[in-house]
Amino acid sequence: MKLYGGKLSPFVMRPLLVSRAKGAEVELDSFEGGIKCPEYLALCPTGKMPLLVDGDLALPESQVIADYLDAALPGPSLMPEDAADAAMVRLIIRLADVYMVPALGGLFRGREHPDGVPAALQSMGEALGYIEHYRRAEDEFAWGHSFTQADAALIPLFFFLDALDGPMPTKALVAARPGLAAWWDRAKASSLGAQAVTEQAAGLKAMMAARQG
Numbered sequence: 128m129k130l131y132g133g134k135l136s137p138f139v140m141r142p143l144l145v146s147r148a149k150g151a152e153v154e155l156d157s158f159e160g161g162i163k164c165p166e167y168l169a170l171c172p173t174g175k176m177p178l179l180v181d182g183d184l185a186l187p188e189s190q191v192i193a194d195y196l197d198a199a200l201p202g203p204s205l206m207p208e209d210a211a212d213a214a215m216v217r218l219i220i221r222l223a224d225v226y227m228v229p230a231l232g233g234l235f236r237g238r239e240h241p242d243g244v245p246a247a248l249q250s251m252g253e254a255l256g257y258i259e260h261y262r263r264a265e266d267e268f269a270w271g272h273s274f275t276q277a278d279a280a281l282i283p284l285f286f287f288l289d290a291l292d293g294p295m296p297t298k299a300l301v302a303a304r305p306g307l308a309a310w311w312d313r314a315k316a317s318s319l320g321a322q323a324v325t326e327q328a329a330g331l332k333a334m335m336a337a338r339q340g
Contacts, residue, residue, distance in 0.1 A: 130192070131158045131167075132176035135330025137228075137283030138189035139177040140323055144279040145193045147319055149202035153179070190220060193276055205276045216270050219258055219277040226254035227284050234291055244295055251288075252300050255307055264306040267313065274319065282320050285311050286327045 130146075130153045132139030139155070146153040158167045163174050170185040171178045179186040179195065186192055197205045207213045233247030258281075262270065269277035285301070292298040301308050314320040 128179070128181040129154050129156050131156055131162070131178045131180070133157070133330055134323075134326040135334060136176060137287070137327075138175075140283035140327060141189045141279050142177060142179065142192040142196055144282060144319060144323055145196045145205060145276060146200060147322075148205055148274050148279065149196065149200040151200045151202060153196065153200075190224065190280070193279060197276060203273075205274065205279065207271060207275065212271060215261065216275045216277045218261060219269055220280045222254065222257045222261070223280050223284055226257055227251065230254050231284060231287055234287075234295060234297065237295065248295060248297070248300065251297070252303070255300055255304050259304040259307050262306055262310070264309075266310075269310060269314075274317075278314060278319075281310075282314050282323050283327060285314070286324050289315075289324075290328070290331055 130139065130142060132155065134140055134143070134155065143153065143155060158164070158178070160166055162171070162176055162178075167178070168174055170180070171187045173187060175187065177187070177189055177192060179192045181195075181199070186195055206216055230247055230251035230253075233243055233250060237244035237247055266272065268274055269281050288297040288301055301311055315324050
């Protein structure tokens with residue numbers, strides 16, 4: 128079983144966190160020739176990462192991979208047994224993917240096109256508000272009192288809200304949602320969260336150095 132992609136990507140870190148939470152970290156590798164080479168495209172015609180290869184199975188898409196790893200690997204399930212709780216975990220993941228991810232893309236583009244930053248900040252604030260609305264403030268984790276796939280989805284995205292702060296007031300967007308802010312403080316101080324943040328920070332530093340070089 129091998130996962131192709133870089134740790135900076137929140138879409139790669141999500142299934143990687145799932146595997147770590149299961150106690151069986153999946154091997155991470157880069158694809159020889161890159162993700163646009165014919166060999167990679169034969170496995171993943173979208174030409175995106177991550178891609179999980181497990182025997183004859185070549186599986187793209189971050190959340191699909193996360194679901195597969197949760198089901199295939201030994202260890203505790205990262206989805207609650209209760210149907211309503213499981214639905215809320217899936218909802219938080221869905222809100223992150225549908226609203227946070229596009230807003231984050233707008234913030235990245237804002238480094239070269241500053242005129243788009245106000246709209247991206249507004250969109251991110253709305254996305255965080257949606258997640259805050261559905262979370263229970265008393266929960267230790269993204270939902271409930273144990274690590275779930277919702278935490279695996281949110282942690283790698285929230286990393287960028289810390290990393291981008293300065294030119295853009297992204298930390299303030301989190302601070303304005305006290306429940307999410309408290310969750311994020313706990314998440315990035317946890318062993319899984321701290322490792323992910325450290326690895327993403329190293330990836331970001333390497334990417335910036337490569338661009339400047």
